[in-house]
Amino acid sequence: MSTEFHQEDEQFIARAKQVLNQGVAGIDHQTVLRLQQTRVAACAAGPTRGWWILWASGLAMASVAALTWLVWMKQPALIETHHVPALEDMDLVMSAENVELAEDLEFYHWLADDDATG
Amino acid sequence: MEATALTSAYGASGTIDVCRRAAILDRTRALDRFLAGIERRAFRIAQIATGDADDAMDLVQDAMLKLVQRYSTRNEADWKPLFHTILQHRIRDWYRRTKVRNRWRQWLGKGEENPEAYDLLEAVADTSQPLSDRQLELKRANLAIEKALRTLPLRQQQAFLLRAWEEVDVAETATAMGCSQGSVKTHYSRAVHSLRKLLGDHW
Numbered sequence: 001m002s003t004e005f006h007q008e009d010e011q012f013i014a015r016a017k018q019v020l021n022q023g024v025a026g027i028d029h030q031t032v033l034r035l036q037q038t039r040v041a042a043c044a045a046g047p048t049r050g051w052w053i054l055w056a057s058g059l060a061m062a063s064v065a066a067l068t069w070l071v072w073m074k075q076p077a078l079i080e081t082h083h084v085p086a087l088e089d090m091d092l093v094m095s096a097e098n099v100e101l102a103e104d105l106e107f108y109h110w111l112a113d114d115d116a117t118g
Numbered sequence: 119m120e121a122t123a124l125t126s127a128y129g130a131s132g133t134i135d136v137c138r139r140a141a142i143l144d145r146t147r148a149l150d151r152f153l154a155g156i157e158r159r160a161f162r163i164a165q166i167a168t169g170d171a172d173d174a175m176d177l178v179q180d181a182m183l184k185l186v187q188r189y190s191t192r193n194e195a196d197w198k199p200l201f202h203t204i205l206q207h208r209i210r211d212w213y214r215r216t217k218v219r220n221r222w223r224q225w226l227g228k229g230e231e232n233p234e235a236y237d238l239l240e241a242v243a244d245t246s247q248p249l250s251d252r253q254l255e256l257k258r259a260n261l262a263i264e265k266a267l268r269t270l271p272l273r274q275q276q277a278f279l280l281r282a283w284e285e286v287d288v289a290e291t292a293t294a295m296g297c298s299q300g301s302v303k304t305h306y307s308r309a310v311h312s313l314r315k316l317l318g319d320h321w
Binding site for chain 2: 022046
Protein backbone atom coordinates (compact mmCIF):
# COMPACT_ATOMS: atom_id res chain seq x y z
CA MET A 1 0.00 0.00 0.00
CA SER A 2 1.34 3.41 -0.99
CA THR A 3 1.93 5.88 1.80
CA GLU A 4 1.40 8.84 -0.53
CA PHE A 5 -1.87 10.71 -0.21
CA HIS A 6 -4.10 11.90 -3.02
CA GLN A 7 -6.14 15.09 -3.01
CA GLU A 8 -9.21 13.25 -1.68
CA ASP A 9 -7.17 11.92 1.20
CA GLU A 10 -5.89 15.38 2.03
CA GLN A 11 -9.44 16.73 1.96
CA PHE A 12 -10.56 13.91 4.23
CA ILE A 13 -7.74 14.66 6.70
CA ALA A 14 -8.65 18.35 6.77
CA ARG A 15 -12.29 17.51 7.37
CA ALA A 16 -11.37 15.02 10.13
CA LYS A 17 -9.26 17.66 11.83
CA GLN A 18 -12.11 20.14 11.75
CA VAL A 19 -14.55 17.60 13.18
CA LEU A 20 -12.15 16.51 15.93
CA ASN A 21 -11.58 20.15 16.91
CA GLN A 22 -15.31 20.57 17.12
CA GLY A 23 -15.41 17.56 19.45
CA VAL A 24 -12.91 19.29 21.75
CA ALA A 25 -15.10 22.39 21.88
CA GLY A 26 -17.98 20.17 22.95
CA ILE A 27 -16.29 18.71 26.04
CA ASP A 28 -18.59 19.19 29.03
CA HIS A 29 -17.94 21.82 31.66
CA GLN A 30 -17.26 19.33 34.46
CA THR A 31 -14.53 17.59 32.47
CA VAL A 32 -12.96 20.94 31.58
CA LEU A 33 -12.89 21.86 35.27
CA ARG A 34 -11.29 18.52 36.18
CA LEU A 35 -8.65 19.05 33.50
CA GLN A 36 -7.89 22.51 34.88
CA GLN A 37 -7.55 21.14 38.41
CA THR A 38 -5.27 18.39 37.16
CA ARG A 39 -3.10 20.92 35.33
CA VAL A 40 -2.84 23.24 38.35
CA ALA A 41 -1.92 20.29 40.59
CA ALA A 42 0.72 19.11 38.12
CA CYS A 43 2.27 22.59 37.82
CA ALA A 44 2.27 22.97 41.62
CA ALA A 45 4.07 19.64 42.02
CA GLY A 46 7.17 21.06 40.30
CA PRO A 47 10.18 19.14 39.08
CA THR A 48 11.57 16.27 41.13
CA ARG A 49 15.25 15.49 41.63
CA GLY A 50 16.95 14.05 38.59
CA TRP A 51 17.15 10.28 38.26
CA TRP A 52 20.94 10.42 38.32
CA ILE A 53 20.85 11.99 41.81
CA LEU A 54 18.71 9.12 43.04
CA TRP A 55 21.07 6.63 41.40
CA ALA A 56 24.11 8.33 42.90
CA SER A 57 22.49 8.35 46.36
CA GLY A 58 21.61 4.67 46.03
CA LEU A 59 25.11 3.79 44.83
CA ALA A 60 26.71 5.71 47.72
CA MET A 61 24.47 3.96 50.24
CA ALA A 62 25.22 0.56 48.71
CA SER A 63 28.98 1.29 48.85
CA VAL A 64 28.81 2.29 52.51
CA ALA A 65 26.79 -0.83 53.30
CA ALA A 66 29.28 -3.05 51.43
CA LEU A 67 32.24 -1.41 53.22
CA THR A 68 30.57 -1.84 56.62
CA TRP A 69 29.88 -5.47 55.86
CA LEU A 70 33.48 -6.07 54.77
CA VAL A 71 34.93 -4.43 57.90
CA TRP A 72 32.55 -6.36 60.11
CA MET A 73 33.42 -9.65 58.40
CA LYS A 74 37.18 -9.05 58.69
CA GLN A 75 37.15 -8.17 62.39
CA PRO A 76 36.84 -11.71 63.88
CA ALA A 77 39.81 -12.91 61.78
CA LEU A 78 42.03 -10.16 63.23
CA ILE A 79 41.00 -11.03 66.75
CA GLU A 80 41.75 -14.69 66.09
CA THR A 81 45.28 -14.13 64.73
CA HIS A 82 46.44 -11.56 67.28
CA HIS A 83 44.64 -12.27 70.50
CA VAL A 84 44.48 -16.04 70.68
CA PRO A 85 48.27 -16.60 70.54
CA ALA A 86 48.64 -13.93 73.21
CA LEU A 87 46.31 -15.87 75.45
CA GLU A 88 48.28 -19.06 74.81
CA ASP A 89 51.50 -17.27 75.79
CA MET A 90 49.94 -16.12 79.04
CA ASP A 91 50.82 -19.46 80.76
CA LEU A 92 54.45 -19.09 79.84
CA VAL A 93 54.58 -15.53 81.04
CA MET A 94 52.89 -16.32 84.33
CA SER A 95 55.01 -19.41 85.17
CA ALA A 96 57.44 -19.19 88.12
CA GLU A 97 60.42 -20.10 85.93
CA ASN A 98 59.88 -17.08 83.73
CA VAL A 99 59.74 -14.79 86.73
CA GLU A 100 63.12 -16.17 87.84
CA LEU A 101 64.42 -15.74 84.31
CA ALA A 102 63.38 -12.12 84.35
CA GLU A 103 65.10 -11.60 87.72
CA ASP A 104 68.37 -13.18 86.50
CA LEU A 105 68.32 -11.41 83.18
CA GLU A 106 71.66 -9.68 83.84
CA PHE A 107 73.29 -13.04 84.53
CA TYR A 108 72.08 -14.41 81.20
CA HIS A 109 73.29 -11.31 79.37
CA TRP A 110 76.71 -11.75 80.94
CA LEU A 111 76.69 -15.46 80.02
CA ALA A 112 75.80 -14.63 76.43
CA ASP A 113 78.62 -12.04 76.21
CA ASP A 114 81.06 -14.49 77.71
CA ASP A 115 80.13 -17.14 75.14
CA ALA A 116 80.54 -14.64 72.36
CA THR A 117 83.99 -13.46 73.46
CA GLY A 118 85.01 -17.02 73.97
CA MET B 119 33.03 49.31 56.21
CA GLU B 120 32.02 45.88 57.53
CA ALA B 121 28.38 46.89 57.51
CA THR B 122 28.64 48.00 53.87
CA ALA B 123 30.26 44.71 52.88
CA LEU B 124 27.54 42.76 54.66
CA THR B 125 24.80 44.79 53.04
CA SER B 126 26.25 44.34 49.55
CA ALA B 127 26.67 40.59 50.12
CA TYR B 128 23.09 40.30 51.33
CA GLY B 129 21.93 42.41 48.39
CA ALA B 130 23.73 40.17 45.89
CA SER B 131 22.35 36.94 47.33
CA GLY B 132 18.92 38.53 47.59
CA THR B 133 19.04 39.53 43.91
CA ILE B 134 20.10 36.01 42.90
CA ASP B 135 17.26 34.56 44.95
CA VAL B 136 14.71 36.91 43.36
CA CYS B 137 16.04 36.11 39.86
CA ARG B 138 15.83 32.39 40.55
CA ARG B 139 12.26 32.70 41.82
CA ALA B 140 11.29 34.79 38.80
CA ALA B 141 12.76 32.17 36.46
CA ILE B 142 10.85 29.37 38.25
CA LEU B 143 7.65 31.43 38.06
CA ASP B 144 8.17 32.09 34.34
CA ARG B 145 8.72 28.40 33.67
CA THR B 146 5.63 27.42 35.69
CA ARG B 147 3.55 29.93 33.71
CA ALA B 148 4.94 28.60 30.42
CA LEU B 149 4.13 25.04 31.49
CA ASP B 150 0.63 26.06 32.51
CA ARG B 151 0.09 27.73 29.11
CA PHE B 152 1.42 24.69 27.27
CA LEU B 153 -0.71 22.23 29.23
CA ALA B 154 -3.80 24.44 28.92
CA GLY B 155 -3.35 24.41 25.17
CA ILE B 156 -2.97 20.66 24.90
CA GLU B 157 -5.09 19.22 27.73
CA ARG B 158 -8.45 18.94 25.93
CA ARG B 159 -7.07 17.30 22.83
CA ALA B 160 -4.98 14.98 25.00
CA PHE B 161 -8.12 14.06 26.92
CA ARG B 162 -9.98 13.30 23.67
CA ILE B 163 -7.07 11.19 22.37
CA ALA B 164 -7.06 9.19 25.61
CA GLN B 165 -10.86 8.95 25.61
CA ILE B 166 -10.98 7.65 22.04
CA ALA B 167 -8.25 5.12 22.90
CA THR B 168 -9.77 3.87 26.16
CA GLY B 169 -13.44 4.54 25.63
CA ASP B 170 -13.73 5.72 29.22
CA ALA B 171 -13.71 9.31 30.48
CA ASP B 172 -12.32 8.45 33.94
CA ASP B 173 -9.51 6.31 32.56
CA ALA B 174 -8.74 9.04 30.03
CA MET B 175 -8.55 11.62 32.82
CA ASP B 176 -6.17 9.40 34.80
CA LEU B 177 -3.91 8.95 31.79
CA VAL B 178 -3.79 12.68 31.08
CA GLN B 179 -3.11 13.40 34.75
CA ASP B 180 -0.20 10.93 34.78
CA ALA B 181 1.21 12.41 31.58
CA MET B 182 0.99 15.98 32.92
CA LEU B 183 2.60 15.07 36.23
CA LYS B 184 5.44 13.18 34.61
CA LEU B 185 6.13 16.00 32.17
CA VAL B 186 6.28 18.57 34.97
CA GLN B 187 8.30 16.42 37.36
CA ARG B 188 10.80 15.03 34.88
CA TYR B 189 11.02 17.27 31.85
CA SER B 190 9.91 20.77 32.86
CA THR B 191 13.53 21.95 32.78
CA ARG B 192 13.84 20.99 29.09
CA ASN B 193 13.31 23.46 26.23
CA GLU B 194 9.73 24.46 25.62
CA ALA B 195 9.96 23.13 22.06
CA ASP B 196 10.56 19.63 23.47
CA TRP B 197 7.46 19.61 25.66
CA LYS B 198 4.94 18.67 22.97
CA PRO B 199 6.74 15.55 21.65
CA LEU B 200 7.67 14.57 25.21
CA PHE B 201 4.09 14.94 26.41
CA HIS B 202 2.77 12.84 23.53
CA THR B 203 5.44 10.21 24.11
CA ILE B 204 4.42 9.93 27.77
CA LEU B 205 0.72 9.87 26.94
CA GLN B 206 1.11 7.20 24.24
CA HIS B 207 3.18 5.07 26.64
CA ARG B 208 0.44 5.38 29.22
CA ILE B 209 -2.22 4.43 26.66
CA ARG B 210 -0.25 1.36 25.58
CA ASP B 211 0.21 0.36 29.24
CA TRP B 212 -3.53 0.77 29.74
CA TYR B 213 -4.18 -1.53 26.75
CA ARG B 214 -1.83 -4.18 28.11
CA ARG B 215 -3.43 -4.07 31.56
CA THR B 216 -6.92 -4.26 30.05
CA LYS B 217 -5.89 -7.22 27.89
CA VAL B 218 -4.53 -9.12 30.91
CA ARG B 219 -7.62 -8.26 32.95
CA ASN B 220 -9.87 -9.48 30.16
CA ARG B 221 -7.94 -12.76 29.94
CA TRP B 222 -8.46 -13.28 33.69
CA ARG B 223 -12.11 -12.40 33.40
CA GLN B 224 -12.54 -14.89 30.57
CA TRP B 225 -10.68 -17.54 32.57
CA LEU B 226 -12.89 -16.88 35.59
CA GLY B 227 -15.94 -17.08 33.34
CA LYS B 228 -17.01 -13.47 33.88
CA GLY B 229 -16.78 -12.58 30.21
CA GLU B 230 -14.79 -9.85 28.56
CA GLU B 231 -15.30 -6.19 29.34
CA ASN B 232 -16.77 -4.81 26.17
CA PRO B 233 -15.00 -1.62 25.17
CA GLU B 234 -17.80 -0.95 22.71
CA ALA B 235 -20.18 -0.75 25.66
CA TYR B 236 -19.04 2.83 26.06
CA ASP B 237 -21.92 4.98 25.01
CA LEU B 238 -20.78 7.54 22.51
CA LEU B 239 -23.78 9.68 23.32
CA GLU B 240 -22.31 10.27 26.77
CA ALA B 241 -19.51 12.16 25.09
CA VAL B 242 -21.93 14.70 23.76
CA ALA B 243 -22.20 17.75 25.96
CA ASP B 244 -25.69 18.55 27.15
CA THR B 245 -25.83 22.23 26.30
CA SER B 246 -29.58 22.43 26.89
CA GLN B 247 -29.74 24.83 23.99
CA PRO B 248 -31.18 24.10 20.57
CA LEU B 249 -28.42 23.29 18.10
CA SER B 250 -28.22 24.71 14.62
CA ASP B 251 -28.22 22.35 11.63
CA ARG B 252 -24.51 23.02 11.20
CA GLN B 253 -23.77 22.16 14.83
CA LEU B 254 -25.89 19.03 14.66
CA GLU B 255 -24.13 17.92 11.52
CA LEU B 256 -20.72 18.46 13.13
CA LYS B 257 -21.83 16.56 16.23
CA ARG B 258 -22.98 13.61 14.13
CA ALA B 259 -19.74 13.71 12.18
CA ASN B 260 -17.79 13.78 15.43
CA LEU B 261 -19.61 10.74 16.78
CA ALA B 262 -19.06 8.93 13.48
CA ILE B 263 -15.31 9.59 13.37
CA GLU B 264 -14.90 8.64 17.02
CA LYS B 265 -16.70 5.36 16.41
CA ALA B 266 -14.63 4.70 13.29
CA LEU B 267 -11.37 5.54 15.08
CA ARG B 268 -12.22 3.10 17.85
CA THR B 269 -12.51 0.27 15.35
CA LEU B 270 -8.92 0.84 14.16
CA PRO B 271 -5.97 -1.02 15.64
CA LEU B 272 -4.31 1.07 18.37
CA ARG B 273 -1.20 1.83 16.28
CA GLN B 274 -3.25 3.17 13.37
CA GLN B 275 -5.39 5.19 15.74
CA GLN B 276 -2.30 6.69 17.41
CA ALA B 277 -0.64 7.45 14.08
CA PHE B 278 -3.76 9.15 12.72
CA LEU B 279 -4.44 11.28 15.79
CA LEU B 280 -0.84 12.38 16.18
CA ARG B 281 -0.13 13.04 12.50
CA ALA B 282 -3.47 14.37 11.27
CA TRP B 283 -4.83 16.08 14.36
CA GLU B 284 -1.85 17.08 16.47
CA GLU B 285 0.28 17.67 13.36
CA VAL B 286 3.28 16.04 15.01
CA ASP B 287 5.98 15.28 12.42
CA VAL B 288 6.92 11.74 11.39
CA ALA B 289 10.10 11.56 13.49
CA GLU B 290 8.39 12.76 16.68
CA THR B 291 5.41 10.49 16.07
CA ALA B 292 7.82 7.56 15.70
CA THR B 293 9.41 8.49 19.05
CA ALA B 294 6.02 8.84 20.72
CA MET B 295 4.82 5.51 19.35
CA GLY B 296 8.10 3.73 19.93
CA CYS B 297 8.47 2.54 16.34
CA SER B 298 10.29 3.41 13.12
CA GLN B 299 9.35 6.31 10.85
CA GLY B 300 8.48 3.84 8.10
CA SER B 301 6.00 2.13 10.42
CA VAL B 302 4.42 5.49 11.24
CA LYS B 303 3.91 6.22 7.54
CA THR B 304 2.38 2.79 6.98
CA HIS B 305 0.07 3.00 10.01
CA TYR B 306 -1.01 6.52 9.07
CA SER B 307 -1.72 5.61 5.45
CA ARG B 308 -3.68 2.51 6.45
CA ALA B 309 -5.62 4.54 9.01
CA VAL B 310 -6.62 7.18 6.45
CA HIS B 311 -7.73 4.56 3.93
CA SER B 312 -9.64 2.55 6.55
CA LEU B 313 -11.37 5.65 7.90
CA ARG B 314 -12.37 6.80 4.44
CA LYS B 315 -13.79 3.36 3.76
CA LEU B 316 -15.64 3.30 7.10
CA LEU B 317 -17.03 6.80 6.90
CA GLY B 318 -17.82 6.88 3.22
CA ASP B 319 -17.39 9.62 0.70
CA HIS B 320 -20.34 11.66 1.91
CA TRP B 321 -19.13 12.01 5.46
